[in-house]
Amino acid sequence: MFKSLKKKGYYFIIDAFIGSTIIFLSLMIILNEGVRPTKIQYNYEMVEEYSSFILNTKIEEVNNPYFTMLIDDKRINDTSLTIMDQIDLFYFSGNPGDLQRARGMIQNLTEQLIPGKYGFSYNIIDQSTTTNIYNRTIDTDIKDAKLIIASKKITFLQINSTTMFGPAMTEIKVWI
Amino acid sequence: MDLKLKKLKLSRKAVLFSLISVLFSVLFITIFSQNFNTLYEDRIPGSNIRIKVIDTYVRNFETYLGDSTQVSTYRTLDAITNYSYNKHKFFADFNSFNKTFHDCMICNRVDCSNVGSDSCGLGLYYLDARLRNITTLSNQQLNINTTYHINSISIEQRLAFEVEVTINISYNITDNSDEKYYAKWSKETIITQPVSIIGLLEPTGNINDSTDRYNRTIKRYKGICESNDACWNAVNTEEFYKDYSFRLYQNSTSFLQRYWNDNSPSSCCGIETILHPSELPVPPDGNRSYIEHYYWNDAYTCSGGKTISVYNISYDNVSLDSGTAARYGLTDSDVVGIVCR
Numbered sequence: 001m002f003k004s005l006k007k008k009g010y011y012f013i014i015d016a017f018i019g020s021t022i023i024f025l026s027l028m029i030i031l032n033e034g035v036r037p038t039k040i041q042y043n044y045e046m047v048e049e050y051s052s053f054i055l056n057t058k059i060e061e062v063n064n065p066y067f068t069m070l071i072d073d074k075r076i077n078d079t080s081l082t083i084m085d086q087i088d089l090f091y092f093s094g095n096p097g098d099l100q101r102a103r104g105m106i107q108n109l110t111e112q113l114i115p116g117k118y119g120f121s122y123n124i125i126d127q128s129t130t131t132n133i134y135n136r137t138i139d140t141d142i143k144d145a146k147l148i149i150a151s152k153k154i155t156f157l158q159i160n161s162t163t164m165f166g167p168a169m170t171e172i173k174v175w176i
Numbered sequence: 177m178d179l180k181l182k183k184l185k186l187s188r189k190a191v192l193f194s195l196i197s198v199l200f201s202v203l204f205i206t207i208f209s210q211n212f213n214t215l216y217e218d219r220i221p222g223s224n225i226r227i228k229v230i231d232t233y234v235r236n237f238e239t240y241l242g243d244s245t246q247v248s249t250y251r252t253l254d255a256i257t258n259y260s261y262n263k264h265k266f267f268a269d270f271n272s273f274n275k276t277f278h279d280c281m282i283c284n285r286v287d288c289s290n291v292g293s294d295s296c297g298l299g300l301y302y303l304d305a306r307l308r309n310i311t312t313l314s315n316q317q318l319n320i321n322t323t324y325h326i327n328s329i330s331i332e333q334r335l336a337f338e339v340e341v342t343i344n345i346s347y348n349i350t351d352n353s354d355e356k357y358y359a360k361w362s363k364e365t366i367i368t369q370p371v372s373i374i375g376l377l378e379p380t381g382n383i384n385d386s387t388d389r390y391n392r393t394i395k396r397y398k399g400i401c402e403s404n405d406a407c408w409n410a411v412n413t414e415e416f417y418k419d420y421s422f423r424l425y426q427n428s429t430s431f432l433q434r435y436w437n438d439n440s441p442s443s444c445c446g447i448e449t450i451l452h453p454s455e456l457p458v459p460p461d462g463n464r465s466y467i468e469h470y471y472w473n474d475a476y477t478c479s480g481g482k483t484i485s486v487y488n489i490s491y492d493n494v495s496l497d498s499g500t501a502a503r504y505g506l507t508d509s510d511v512v513g514i515v516c517r
Binding site for chain 1: 197205244301309374
């Protein structure tokens with residue numbers, strides 16, 4: 001009889017473990033549902049991270065064949081400028097070739113950083129004139145997109161002693 | 177009876193084990209509740225991202241202020257030279273110059289307290305206009321409100337070929353999207369910016385000259401005698417002369433001092449150049465030494481008791497006093513005529 005009670009004791013201990021594990025896992029699942037970032041939040045953070053990267057990263061810190069080619073060809077002369085500064089400089093020159101180079105820079109970075117399922121555009125808004133630097137289309141047109149997320153950053157650049165570009169607005173849009 | 181007793185004992189044990197189960201659950205939850213709290217805080221996407229956006233703007237604002245200060249200062253110095261040239265009048269002293277500099281930077285007029293005073297002609301490049309550009313843009317596009325007050329602006333010179341501008345500014349940056357201003361940056365900061373004077377008109381000659389022939393801008397001499405006063409000779413002097421450049425000379429006057437016609441030597445920042453006859457009034461006054469700060473200030477002239485000789489430098493007849501000629505390694509063999517002795 002004692003043996004039988006001992007066995008039942010083990011059974012109840014295991015049962016207690018199982019019970020508490022079930023309660024704990026249930027709570028974990030319920031709470032994690034709320035913790036997990038929403039899809040919008042994830043997309044928003046992705047765009048913010050991307051625009052911060054462009055804003056803060058110096059050209060000399062980027063290892064990219066297209067950038068290296070522009071440096072070798074003396075199209076980029078100051079590698080201490082950030083990526084956004086260099087885009088501004090190309091934009092400010094107004095030269096179609098330079099705009100093409102700005103497009104190439106953004107295209108090269110975007111392919112690696114923003115998943116292909118997202119549409120993407122990089123615009124400079126300068127005194128109410130919007131210039132598209134790069135646009136990546138997907139099956140869904142931006143007008144029909146379920147979700148559009150935009151990140152705006154103020155941009156400017158001292159060109160020389162007497163001239164300054166900006167302040168203008170760099171607008172990065174991602175949609176799906 | 178025995179069976180009933182057994183069942184009762186077992187149900188008591190069941191209660192005990194249930195209690196153990198609850199205790200385990202409480203223990204697990206207590207251990208992991210810290211993680212839940214941390215993660216929960218991350219669940220507020222709006223405020224987190226918004227604060228990041230404003231924080232980036234705040235950093236940009238100070239960088240923009242620095243860049244704008246440099247461009248505005250350069251343009252203001254150029255504008256003040258032109259203003260003084262048009263009036264053919266030097267400033268009374270440093271304070272008078274600094275006040276005009278300050279007022280041009282703030283309101284694009286030579287006297288901010290007088291609405292009718294002359295414009296500095298800076299267009300939208302005076303500092304206050306530059307700052308208003310970014311505050312308007314941030315308000316319209318980012319919904320960020322910026323208020324600022326420039327407490328003081330001063331200019332000084334510590335190096336020969338650059339001036340230093342110090343700005344004391346207070347600013348408040350707040351998020352417009354929330355009435356409670358959950359994100360607010362308030363700061364009073366001092367920003368010091370070096371500004372190169374390369375390319376600016378040399379003030380003394382421009383203010384003195386009424387013939388429009390003199391347009392000498394500041395260019396830095398970078399020849400082999402740049403930092404070696406002992407290396408000057410006729411060849412190097414000719415190179416310096418043809419370069420139209422200025423060199424550091426401690427017994428000369430600084431760039432800024434020239435605005436109030438102060439001829440006292442500046443050990444840190446004195447600069448000098450040799451004038452070309454072609455940039456002087458016709459006919460050039462051969463009785464003066466053609467060292468720029470001497471020429472315009474009547475300091476080294478025949479009437480001043482100096483020995484002035486004419487030297488052939490790069491096929492030009494250049495009048496120089498004997499002391500200067502010696503400094504530049506010119507000898508009697510380079511003399512083509514004596515003006516006075």
